[in-house]
Amino acid sequence: MRDVTLVQVVGPPGGGKTTLIERVLRSSPSRLLAAVRIVPDEAVRAPVVDPAGDADTVRYAAAGAWSSLRVLVPAGAPCDVFDALDACEGACHPASAILIEGGRVRRGDVDAVVFVTAPLPAGVGLTVVETREVGRLDGRDALGERILELLEHGYPVRQEVTELRPGFEGLAEAQLAVVSAGDAASDPWCSVSTSVSSMSKRTASRPVRRASRPRPNSGHAVAA
Numbered sequence: 001m002r003d004v005t006l007v008q009v010v011g012p013p014g015g016g017k018t019t020l021i022e023r024v025l026r027s028s029p030s031r032l033l034a035a036v037r038i039v040p041d042e043a044v045r046a047p048v049v050d051p052a053g054d055a056d057t058v059r060y061a062a063a064g065a066w067s068s069l070r071v072l073v074p075a076g077a078p079c080d081v082f083d084a085l086d087a088c089e090g091a092c093h094p095a096s097a098i099l100i101e102g103g104r105v106r107r108g109d110v111d112a113v114v115f116v117t118a119p120l121p122a123g124v125g126l127t128v129v130e131t132r133e134v135g136r137l138d139g140r141d142a143l144g145e146r147i148l149e150l151l152e153h154g155y156p157v158r159q160e161v162t163e164l165r166p167g168f169e170g171l172a173e174a175q176l177a178v179v180s181a182g183d184a185a186s187d188p189w190c191s192v193s194t195s196v197s198s199m200s201k202r203t204a205s206r207p208v209r210r211a212s213r214p215r216p217n218s219g220h221a222v223a224a
């Protein structure tokens with residue numbers, strides 16, 4: 001068992017994830033908070049701590065993180081948060097909460113998911129519409145030989161699918177959504193970091209791997 005709260009911060013590149021975690025760390029100087037940045041890497045086959053870190057982990061350390069780590073995970077393959085944290089569990093002890101940047105978002109893996117994004121350009125929506133093949137019709141029993149040649153590989157059946165645009169998938173699982181319209185020093189960032197900090201105080205004992213638990217019925221959106 002481990003007694004730690006997990007708060008995952010996700011969103012598209014440049015949305016303000018690092019800035020938000022930095023503000024949470026600075027707003028809670030008396031608490032033991034760890035920060036873990038999950039980064040896909042084609043050179044690794046399993047999650048591993050990068051001892052060199054990067055510019056963002058340096059920012060986390062400067063903001064007061066008990067430990068500030070960069071974990072490399074296999075690119076192109078789903079990697080659960082627990083798998084990434086297993087690679088650095090000893091280094092995060094005895095933090096009471098871990099702020100996680102990035103990683104696969106899955107209901108029940110963490111105590112709270114915070115989605116952060118910059119304002120979308122005018123005319124750009126949260127969703128995109130794609131036409132996808134959902135099946136193929138086989139007409140061999142009913143059509144002539146010539147047409148059968150044309151249908152040798154089946155006739156595609158397509159439908160339009162509406163989904164969140166790339167980089168915004170985590171929004172569907174978030175309890176708090178933040179639009180980072182202001183700069184890092186603006187007052188709204190203070191109130192947002194306070195909200196996230198309060199999430200990280202809801203510590204619950206859990207096994208290293210746990211079953212999914214119900215999620216709150218609704219999330220909240222905040223403009224920062």
